[in-house]
Amino acid sequence: MKTKLLLAVVLFCLAGQATAIGVKGDAAAGKQKATACAACHGADGNKTLDNSYPKLAGQYPDYLLKTLREYKSGKRVNAVMAAQVQALSEADMANLAVYYGSLKGQMGVVK
Numbered sequence: 329m330k331t332k333l334l335l336a337v338v339l340f341c342l343a344g345q346a347t348a349i350g351v352k353g354d355a356a357a358g359k360q361k362a363t364a365c366a367a368c369h370g371a372d373g374n375k376t377l378d379n380s381y382p383k384l385a386g387q388y389p390d391y392l393l394k395t396l397r398e399y400k401s402g403k404r405v406n407a408v409m410a411a412q413v414q415a416l417s418e419a420d421m422a423n424l425a426v427y428y429g430s431l432k433g434q435m436g437v438v439k
């Protein structure tokens with residue numbers, strides 16, 4: 329019983345790590361690019377312009393990268409974000425995803 333529990337804990341930790349290292353990117357480079365995003369998503373990825381702008385801080389990098397790719401390809405349709413991602417390379421998007429994923433997300437009541 330104890331062995332099974334230990335195994336479950338180990339697998340759980342490994343799964344968590346896999347998520348964290350799923351996207352290869354440079355958080356420092358992402359931070360530099362993020363100045364363009366701060367106006368709407370907040371300098372820290374938390375204090376957004378208003379409640380219609382999603383918080384990015386603490387989001388899974390995998391999700392952020394997938395989303396940015398989808399804005400770029402047109403799979404996810406939003407005029408504002410489509411314009412934002414056009415000039416971004418795949419590396420830029422990965423860096424931004426890792427950067428925002430590295431920030432601490434703040435939960436809170438809707439303003």
Ligand code: HEC
Nearest residue numbers: 364365367368380381382392395396405406408409412424
């Ligand atoms: C002019 C305002 C504005 C700027 C600047 C901006 N965004 Fe956005 N962003 C939005 C809006 C509005 C949405 C919600 C769009 C939707 O509903 O799909 C959004 C959504 C997103 C999402 C999806 C979040 C989710 O939870 O699904 C990501 C990721 C994102 N933005 C990243 C960025 C990055 C990275 C930059 C800088 C390169 C950036 N945004 C710049 C307005 C902006």
